[in-house]
Amino acid sequence: MLGTYLPIMLLILVALAFGLGSVVFSSLIGQKKFSKVKMAPYECGCEPIGTARERFPIKFYLIAMLFILFDIEAVFLYPWAVLYKKLGLFGLVEMGLFVVILFVGYIYVWKKGALEWE
Known part of the structure; x- marks a missing residue:
C-alpha cells in the first residue's frame, strides 16, 4: 500500500526541496544592499x-460575507446537477x-438594505 503513494510522496518532497532550495540559494548569493527606496512599500508605481x-x-465585509454565502449555493448545486437523474x-x-x-434570504437581505451602496 505504501508503494502506491510513493510517487506522490516523492513529488511532494521534490517540490518542497526545490522551493526551500530556491529561497536558501537566493538568500546566500543575493545582494544585501538595503536602501530607503528598496524598503519603501510599492503600490503600482505611485507614491x-x-x-x-x-x-x-x-460594507466591504458585509458584501464579502454575502458573496461567500451565495457562492456556496453553487457548490451545492453542482453535485445535484451531476446526479440529477439518479435523485429523481x-x-x-x-x-x-x-x-x-x-x-x-436574498429578499431579506435586499429589504434590509444590505445591497445598497451609499
Missing part, C-alpha cells in the same frame, strides 16, 4: 499616501426547497 493601517467600511423527483423537490430558502 504611497497615508498609512497602510486604514479602516475599511463595514425527490432530488428535484429538495433542491427546489433549497433554492427557495436561498431566495427568501
